[in-house]
Amino acid sequence: MIFQTGGYVNKNSEYLIERENKQYEVIIGLEVHAQVTSESKLFSQSSTKFGAEPNTQVSLVDAAFPGMLPVINEFCIEQAIKTGIGLKAKINKKSVFDRKNYFYADLPQGYQISQYKYPIVGEGKVILDMPNGQKEIGIERLHLEQDAGKSIHDIDPNNTLVDLNRSGVALMEIVSKPDLRSPDEVNVYIKKLRSIMRYLGTCDGNMQEGSLRADVNVSVRLKGETEFGTRCEIKNVNSIKFMQMAIISEANRQIDLLEEGKDIDQETRLFDTKRNETRSMRSKEDAHDYRYFPDPDLLPLEISQELIEKIKSDIPELPDEKKKRFIDKFNLSPYEATILVSDIETSNFFEEVIKNSDVKLATNWITGELFAVLNEKNLEISQSPVSAKNLSKLINLIKDGTISGKIAKTVFEQMIDGDQDPLIIVKEKGLKQESDPKAIEELINKVIENNSDKVAEYKSGKDKLFGFFVGQAMKESKGKGNPQLINKILKEKLNG
């Protein structure tokens, strides 16, 4: 297991941190900020495209000019509802946009429009596939809010520069219940959440571009204790690896304090990735008073049952359902199915391949050879060097005996280079499997002739030598001999 350092997993699969015969449990809750996939911002028509020149995607509304008013982007509302449905959550027919007031240079309005008391989505759940079985993580709520701009401190030595391109971009804040218990569960949770949103097309989940970030709440307690300990919130962590590191470091810090008989202060902390430690950002006493109140520029958001039904009818098959179908219909193992449905692109690729080829072989080839190549080249399946069409052709060549599995691997290596057609490779290189019994018999005769000493040893009882003859025959056929046929004829010859 990765990142289980700092603690250990007991026989009941519980992640615990030990100190002098005392076992501590780690309680984790996540507030995930997921950027809504949308052409334009939550309350303005500016583009949300990533990577544009600073301050080129900023409207008068985003820059909070006098007299400018927010107008809700209905598409973002639909995206939030869609996500809520994907999280099996309650969609609130009435929700309210509030102003969260604070001053910062990259917050042009002096407030962020968010949802405080009445979020658009209520309680839901996410199912995690853990090695020891499934675990349900509760979702507390999902609400919509505006992103802030970006302050850049390291370009000009005397000034902070502000880029407002991100200002006003729609975010979904997805708040989990404190149901997570280990860095591993956090990893699986984030990946599952990301997978669901990518299936739905509501968030691209691109962590490098900041489309998915999280505030991590961590507390610890002695195993067996039922009350929660005092929690600390680690702000704005932008990769799963850093989340896991931050949790381990923060949990151990808290345990050290408890062991020293000290109290844990409820506070907001930042994770320093270089030092692998969290440090205090502000204490509870210094916590901002955000003075939330309903935004008078926006009416309460009312959602009709019709809209919910319409969105529901457009919801694609989600990972959990797809997994069940893969198991039931294709007879995959739960493990194989979990891997294949984890990402919408992967499952689409798989389904494309099996349209015209064998399921079992396809499963093995995708989770084996293809994943190895993708891993090695650090590619997403959408960038796969081998297309689903050509992979299914290769699988058919194996299935109908044109080539052996071993030859197929050679062919596959060549296919990677520019998605070549396996039929052409097999033809050009003359890799077609030799399945003519006469031809096989001929080359086996040759092997027997050349190795009469070994034949004698075999006949005197050295059964293990059979493999040697297979190898020799395969070599004689330049690897193209049909393995089943070689086996069969060899047995007849040697045992006859």
Add this chain to the structure above:
Amino acid sequence: MSDITSQSLFELTSNIKEKKLSSGEITKAFIDRAEKSKKLNVYVTDNFEKAIDQSKKFDSNPNFDLKLPGIPIAVKDLFCTNGVRTTAGSKILNNFVPTYESTVTQNLWSQGAILLGKLNCDEFAMGSSNETSFFGNVQNPVGENLVPGGSSGGSSAAVAANLTPVTIGTDTGGSIRQPASFTGTVGLKPTYGSCSRYGIVAFASSLDQAGPMTKNVRDCSMLLEVISSFDQKDSTSIDYKRNNYSKELSKDIKGKKIGIPKEYRVDNMPDEIEQLWKNGISYAKDCGAEIIDISLPHTNYALPTYYIVAPAEASSNLARYDGVKYGFRSPGQNLIEMYEKTRSEGFGDEVKRRIMIGTYVLSSGYYDAYYLKAQKVRQLIKKDFDDAFSKVDAILTPSTPSSAFKIGEKTNDPVSMYLNDIFTVPINLAGLPGISIPAGKDKNNYPLGLQVIGKPFDEQNILNISYALEDKINFKNDISDWWLRE
């Protein structure tokens, strides 16, 4: 034909359409008078040169189908005007030139009107005397050293002094109706949602509403017809069928039921206001209206409710003036110091007072006791009106508890200043239309106004009632042009 600047909007448009006057002549007349009227301090920024050009352009290719054909109009400096400085009466926007146009002013220009300039107002529309403006107080043409009311004080003074045929103001708690009352002019605050708030510098978003300020009721109906429109850029704008207010204007109010709320008889109300109200009631009867006593039981709570809700919204609306993006900036060693210096130097006392009140009532621990409770009371006030309007078609009250007061008289007593709005704020809290018309004078010969309050979207009805009353009252403003220098 009478002097150009003393003509009503109706007369001016008729004269233009009949080619008796050109836009150029009219525009020049108002500019000439403005040049001689600087003592009133109505203009923050004039647009005279461009206005002359535009009037010539209109005259060279006139379109008489428009509702405001070549009519020069000055507007309150709270409306953002493309390319023309917009200050909201504040130092913090002293150098701000918008690149966009408010929907309401755009509606004026689309109907042929020409921008004369930007009129003085209380800073961010916070005030009842125009004394909080960074650009100095405005003189009421009614009498020297009298306040013109506020916050649309430059607007009311400009109409009363014949410096613009009509104007538009904004009304958050009485900022159109109270200055209209103080200057013997007509001012209407439309139903919340009637006029777009897009491009109007926000004070309190749930209360702000633009409206016409004119010499008479007919002009008021003409201007409302132009500025009221549904606007998708304002989420609180309401899509409903608007009347042809001027076309449907009628003095026939026979059988209309007019309510008289007993709670508006406040303590220490001057006798002359009481008398004014009585006169109004008897005029309404003369016109065939039926007078019905009604009760609005939560009236007493309106002012405290208003002074929680409005500052709360203002404290948040004004957070954007931070020196970062536009407007005034006072440099500092770091961000916090820059904020503090910019906002300390950029805002005046009244604005700071309201930001502090607003911040306080929204703070954790006080939110429930103040803001939340105020919102609940606001609902009760609204319900009072709903109940009343099940019995009556309109409500008649005085516009203000007094006539115009002296400049400086109330500047050190914010609460007595706030009391000016006692009859006007309930209407904003309930989102209703209300109009103030000149109805008489006090012992000093200063104008006094009566207010007619209507059901939501029932502007036509209160315009008609006002039109009928105006005829009976036959008010004549007694303005001596004392400020003119030759």
